[in-house]
Amino acid sequence: MLLTIEKVLILKSVNIFSSVPEAQLVDLATIVESVEFDAGEIIMHKGDLGSSMYIVADGKVRIFDEEQELGILGNRAVFGDLAALDPEPRAASVQAVEDCTLLRIEGESLYELMAGNREVTRGIVHVLCNYARQNLVRQK
Amino acid sequence: MTDTTVAVDTSLSTTEQWLARLGVRPDERTVTTLLFSNMFLSGIAIGMIRVCALTLFLKHFGSEQLALVAILLAVAGMPTTLLIDKFTIGFSTRAHVFTILGIVMGGLLLFRALLGLTDSTVLVFTLPLFFELAYMLFSLQFIFLLTRLLNVRQAKRLSGIARSGEFVAEMCGGFLVVILLNFLKLEDLLVVAMLTTGMVFLVVNHTTKQFQSTLLVTNEEIVESEIADSRLFAMLRLPYVRLIAGCYGAYMFAYFFLEVAFYRYASIHLPDERQLAEFIAQFFAVSGFLTMLTMVLVFAPFLRKFGIIAGVIVFPLVIFFGSTAVSIMEFSGVAVAAIFAVMVATNCARFILQAAIWKPSVAILFQVLPDRQRTAGTSLMEGVIDPLSGGIAGLCLYILIDTMGWEPKHFLVLLSVLMACWLVLSIFIRRLYLSNLVVSIQKRKLGELSITELDDASLDIIKAGLTSSYPAEIFYCLNLLETIEHPEITELLKQVLSNSNREVRMDVLKRIASMKIRPLIGHISKRIEIETDRAVRGQALITYAALAPDDIIEKLSIYLEELDPDLTHGALVGILTHNPENEKANGFLLRSVRSVSIQDRLFATKVMADIGSKHFSGFLVELLEDKENTILEQAIYAAGQMGDDRLINSLVSKLTNPALLPAASTALRLYGEEALYDLDQGFSSPEASREERLHIIDIIRAEGGVRATEILLRHIDVEQPEIRHRILLSLAGLHYQADPDDQYIFVNKLDEEVYSITWLLAAMEDIYDVDQYQLVHSALCHELDVKRDNMLLLISFLFPSIVMLDTRANIDSKVTELRIFALEVLDNLLTGEIKQIVLPLLDDLTVAERLTALEEKFPQESMSAENRFNDIVESHFDDAFFWTRNTLLYQIGQDRESGLIGKVRESLQDGEATIRETGLWALSRLEPSDLRRTLQIHVGDAHENVSDIVRYLLAGLPEPEPTQ
DSSP, X not given: OOOHHHHHHHHHTSGGGTTSOHHHHHHHHHHXXXXXXXXXXXXXXXXXXXOXXXXXXXXXXXXXXXXXXXXXXXXXXXXXXXXXXXXXXXXXXXXXSSSEEEEEEEXXXXXXXXXXXXXXXXXXXXXXXXXXXXXXXXXX | OOTTSOOOOTTSOHHHHHHHHTXXXXXXXXXXXXXXXXXXXXXXXXXXXXXXXXXXXXXXXXXXXXXXXXXXXXXXHHHHHHHHXXXXXXXXXXXXHHHHHHHHHHHHHHHHHHHHHOOXXXXXXXXXXXXXXXXXXXXXXXXXXXXXXOOHHHHHHHHHHHHHXXXXXXXXXXXXXXXXXXXXXXXXXXXXXXXXXXXXXXXXXXXXXXXXXXXOOOHHHHHHHHTHHHHHHHGGXXXXXXXXXXXXXXXXXXXXXXXXHHHHHHHXXXXXXXXXXXXXXXXXXXXXXXXXXXXXXXXXXXXXXXXXXXXXXXXXXXHHHHHHHHHHHHHHTOOHHHHHHHHHHHHHHHHHHIIIIIHHHHHHHHTTSOHHHXXXXXXXXXXXXXXXXXXXXXXXXXXXXXXXXXXXXXXXXXXXXXXXXXXXXXXXXXXXXXXXXXXXXXXXXXXXXXXXXXXXXXXXXXXXXXXXXXXXXXXXXXXXXXXXXXXXXXXXXXHHTTOSOHHHHHHHHHHHHHHTOGGGHHHHHHHHHHOOOXXXXXXXXXXXXXXXXXXXXXXXXXXXXXXXXXXXXXXXXXXHHHOTTOHHHHHHHHHHHTOSOHHHHHHHHHHHHHHOOGGGHHHHHHHTTOSOHHHHHHHHHHHHHHTOGGGHHHHHHHTTSTTTHHHHHHHHHHHGGGGHHHHHHHHHOTTOOHHHHHHHHHHHHHHOHHHHHHHHHHTTTOSOHHHHHHHHXXXXXXXXXXXXXXXXXXXXXXXXXXXXXXXXXXXHHHHTTOGGGHHHHHHHHHXXXXXXXXXXXXXXXXXXXXXXXXXXXXXXXXXXXXXXHHHHHHHHHSOHHHHHHHHHHHSSOOHHHHHHHHTTTSOOOOOOHHHHHHHHHHHHGGGSOHHHHHHHHHHHHHHTOXXXXXXXXXXXXXXXXXXXXXXHHHHHHHOOTTHHHHHHHXXXXXXXXXXXXXXXXXXXXXOOOOOO
């Protein structure tokens, strides 16, 4: 079981929250949910309506679309962040490669944090810009 | 000690220690050395040209003829500068400086060649003119490099040292001349000048390569240069520049008046050419040496102690006394030798002060202006004001001496008057220097549209905006028309009422209600009939009631029977706003308040919020105790709208619920001053959490005013450092200024804050390199940032608030210039005592340098990382930020530091849930014998996270052995 301080440290290592002072992340850490998955367990299915993001606290997860594997994510990786900001059907499925612990953050909590902390908003804008840039590169 | 000096690290070599004492930081050594070398070699060349030119000149002409030289300098100097500027547009820095030096080199070649071919007196007459031009050009290239390579703070520390090169050269060159004249002809000194100018080329070449990126000429600068001619003179429109130009002009008068008087006395006393040359050389050698000492040792500490004003007034002050003394002595018939001695001393002081204090101060005065104006300003002084005022001074001298037959004793009186005028101008310069600094750091504010003087064309555009397909545009135009109370507003609202967008219709109905436009009753009545959107129709009912027609009750009552909640809502609000006693409507509302349905209760709160009357606060009290957060949130909002003082206490109590905090804060803000008493009580309550207190402070601050300030001041010594910071922040936000009688309190607090920062710095330095303490280090770093901010906030209570808050906003700016200006504001406004402890913490120093700078007042000992960690826990834990306490407990647990178990046990009673949680975990790592018992005590902790962790820890403990 993760302590609040450990959750804060995990959150702090994620891009979106890296500029937020730890003391301010405590509020978020107290409401994030620590969820555990066994190896092979499906964390989310493609097409499910999602409104939460996940951070890999411990372990590895696999992202795939039907038969095609899109990537493996390890510690401190984030997925589902777009769905947290704007609920939408999941674009891919995610499966635990090994036993893993994830932190789940509901979109609503994220918005509350954004309302009171411009550093979080800045972090999120930064992540969104990165997505936009990646898309541009792909289009080229 | 302030940022103008550098803390001396004893591990440095002797040279490095000396440089550090002189204020040269390690990363500034190269630039200082190069600028110094440039000035040194230029100084040798200048010295050689001067001795050659003046000795030959005085052999053929009287010193008063130097006045003509000054006039000719004005004719030649200004066009030369402008031509160089024009010719070098778009040139790289190197090409620009090379062009200037190339002109000097060409001139030297030409004059040496001509002196070999002819002994024409015309040629000899033009030699001092060439000397003045060469001096100006050497100076121009140096300032060009200096202002690009150093910022204002660096210029204050380093320009004295860099410029001292010239006077080391004067000193060396003076003695060198005496030796050289044994082997060379006087004219050959120009060849020596050529050689040293060649060396300046090499130094400039190295400088431009070394600082290529800093000296890069941007396209913007090229464009600026292209309009340079007109811009130079346009600068004189700025009062600040006019004042500096006035002083600069007076300086040029002093320069020529004293030079003429000095050479007059010298040539009388030393009629022999060789003796005169040696005297001049030795005079400049001694003056050069003294100037160098002043530049290196006096300039920076002098400005640091007395500020820029000292740099502006010291020159006129000394010259005033010197020239007045010479005149008085002449008129009193004092011995000639004594007068000559005072004259030499005055000219020597002029020589030292102009180079060591006045000229570097002028460069600093311009560095507070924006980039473009800074470059234009320095060019204006060097290239226009310098030769122009020199010319005028020369013309005056010519008229005074040749036409009016004045002696030095006469025109020196005139000089004294001029110096007195300069002293008066200095007061205004200082004032404008500060205001320019402040303007430089002020936040750029968005311009606001002035709507009081809209012309007909603008009004037509605004009216046209009402037909826009974008609702936001319509709202904007309506806002403008409402603000200016446009006479056609009724007609315009009537038109917009039929807009196809429901949001627009809704907005217009609300505006009609709030403005109570009774002529539109008929239209509202019609809208009730024809409106298809139910919510808009409900609003139409409210608006209809707000206009108070006679048939409100009968027209609206029928809608109470409707099943549609929007219509019922509108009717209920309309009726009860008109008549709060209406029995039927009251009954309807009460049924909704007491309904078991959440929807009904929610409906009731919304109705009461829209009515916003104290009459219904009795109903609302019931809803403020509702178990549903959704209802509570809406009820809190309604309480804010009602403004009933009896509800304030209940609202303050809602701040304890994190889910209701935002709503309660908003509602309380609507109460204004009325809420302050209860907020104060809520803040003082021992049960109030950190979060709750922080919100209360925010609400108090939003209210503002004298009472709010008093409450905040009363709690300024609160124990929790996070809350203390928020109180300081709020007071600063309210632009609090301490009464003169109370200032000592804040000065003491500032001292405490700096002491605390110094301790934190020492602690952080001790654990910096140890991986295991990185978490603690990071927490302390955050504390340090906040305490540093506290320091600036406290300063804002003692000095002009808005200026200090702007300074605070810029002190960490990533734009170097803004940060530098912010530091400069502090340097100019703070008292010496405060500056001494504050600036080392703000300037770009290493931790070790900061500690050294403050060690006299706040000595700190160095410890091993382990000992320091123990020290932090023992001495800082109770005063630390809650996050720091968390990290300390976590570290104790990680390291299984049994010796610190006392603090861990204390933490279990902490008001912060996360501290209790980490404390319990740390205790489980220390495995005391009573662990199970202690955990069991906390299994029922009010905070879910804490009780969860306790259960988890208990589950991990081995089964207790059965008792025998």
